[in-house]
Amino acid sequence: MDQLISSLVMLFQDTARNLAANPRPGHAQFAMFLRDFQAQRLMPLFHRTRALANERYVVSMIGLTNVGKSTLAQALLREPVAPRRNGAATAVPVEYEKGDSWSITSYHTGLHIKRETFDDATRLSVRLRQLVFDVDEHAAKSIIRIIVRGPLPGLPEGLVLVDMPGCGAAEAITGPEQDAEIIQYVRTHVNEVLFCVRGDANNWKTSPREVEFFRDLQDLCSTVVVTRWESNPEKNEEEMAKFQHQFSHLFPLCQFLFVQAKWAIHAYQKKDEQKLVESNIDSLHALIEERASITARQRLHHEQVVHACDDFAELAREPLRQAALRTVPWRSDKLENLKATQGAHELILRITP
Numbered sequence: 001m002d003q004l005i006s007s008l009v010m011l012f013q014d015t016a017r018n019l020a021a022n023p024r025p026g027h028a029q030f031a032m033f034l035r036d037f038q039a040q041r042l043m044p045l046f047h048r049t050r051a052l053a054n055e056r057y058v059v060s061m062i063g064l065t066n067v068g069k070s071t072l073a074q075a076l077l078r079e080p081v082a083p084r085r086n087g088a089a090t091a092v093p094v095e096y097e098k099g100d101s102w103s104i105t106s107y108h109t110g111l112h113i114k115r116e117t118f119d120d121a122t123r124l125s126v127r128l129r130q131l132v133f134d135v136d137e138h139a140a141k142s143i144i145r146i147i148v149r150g151p152l153p154g155l156p157e158g159l160v161l162v163d164m165p166g167c168g169a170a171e172a173i174t175g176p177e178q179d180a181e182i183i184q185y186v187r188t189h190v191n192e193v194l195f196c197v198r199g200d201a202n203n204w205k206t207s208p209r210e211v212e213f214f215r216d217l218q219d220l221c222s223t224v225v226v227t228r229w230e231s232n233p234e235k236n237e238e239e240m241a242k243f244q245h246q247f248s249h250l251f252p253l254c255q256f257l258f259v260q261a262k263w264a265i266h267a268y269q270k271k272d273e274q275k276l277v278e279s280n281i282d283s284l285h286a287l288i289e290e291r292a293s294i295t296a297r298q299r300l301h302h303e304q305v306v307h308a309c310d311d312f313a314e315l316a317r318e319p320l321r322q323a324a325l326r327t328v329p330w331r332s333d334k335l336e337n338l339k340a341t342q343g344a345h346e347l348i349l350r351i352t353p
Helices: 002-020 027-051 069-077 121-132 137-142 176-189 208-216 233-250 261-270 273-279 281-291 294-315 317-322 332-339 345-350
Strands: 057-063 094-098 102-108 112-118 143-150 159-163 192-198 221-227 255-258
Touching (some): 057 176, 069 159, 069 221, 069 281, 112 121, 159 281, 261 273, 261 281, 273 281, 281 294, 294 317
Parallel strands (some): 057 159
C-alpha cells in the first residue's frame, strides 16, 4: 500500500511540475488543480499509510468541551472507568487500552513516569477522577498523558481509545491557549480522529471554533460522531438524513454516526436490549472493531484511495476543457512506475477522465 500511494502522489507531483513549466495557455492552471488535489485528497491518505500496519492503533475522540466525549468513552469501554460529569471534564489526555490487570501510568513533565496498580475498576476510577478532575492548573499542566490499562470488555486488542480535553473552553485549565497543545498531542500520538459534535434535539448547531478545530485535524478525521442524539423512532432515519444534509459540507469526506451514549450505559446496566439498539452504540463498536484489524484498515484505506481517484476523474473534466487538453498529460516515467505497482490497474483506469 505504501508503494501504491507513493507512486500515485509522485505521478501527480511531477506531472504538475511539468505542466507548470509549459508555456502553453491553461497548462499552469491545470497544474494548480493537480497540486490542490494532491494536497487535499492524496496527501492525507499518504500520511495514513504509515499507521496501517501498527500493532497499536490509536483512535481519539475530539470535540468541544462538554460535547459528551467521556460519556461516549464509558459507553464504548463497557466499564465505568472513564470519569464524566456535567461541564468541563477531562483535563489531560487519557488513553485506554486492553490489559490483563488494572493500572494507570501517568507521564509528567521532567521525564517523570508514575505507575499505579489497582485491584478492580472501581478503585482505578476513583484515582483517575482525582487525576483528571480534582487538579489545579499547575497540576494539570504537569501531566502530559495518562494511560489506563485493564480488562476492558468493549475494547479490542491493539486498539487504543483516547479521551481528549475539550477544545474552545473558557476555563483556565482547558482554555483556548491549550487548543494548540491538543493539536500537537494528536499529531504526535494519534492515528485517526473521531470528531464529536452535539446533536441535541431541536438544537442543531455548530460554532465557528468547532469548524476551525475540525479543519486543523481534517486529514486525520474519518468520522463525525453526533452525540446526545435523540429522535422520534418513527422519524429517526429522516432526522439523521436531515442533520447530515445540513452539516456535511462542514465536515467533508467524513461518515456520520449518531449515538446516545447515556442510553447505552443505562441499557448495559438494566440489560435493556431495545434501548441498546436505540442508542446506536453498536455502530460505533463496529467501527472500533474494524480499526483494530490491520487487514480491515488496509481494505478501508484502499477503498478511500479508489474513491479519491473516482472523484479526480469527475473533477478534472472542467479544468481539462479549460486547458484545451483531451486527457491528462501524465509524466510518462511516473505513470510507468505506477503501472508497475501491485494493485494500480484500477487506479490508472479511474484517473483517466
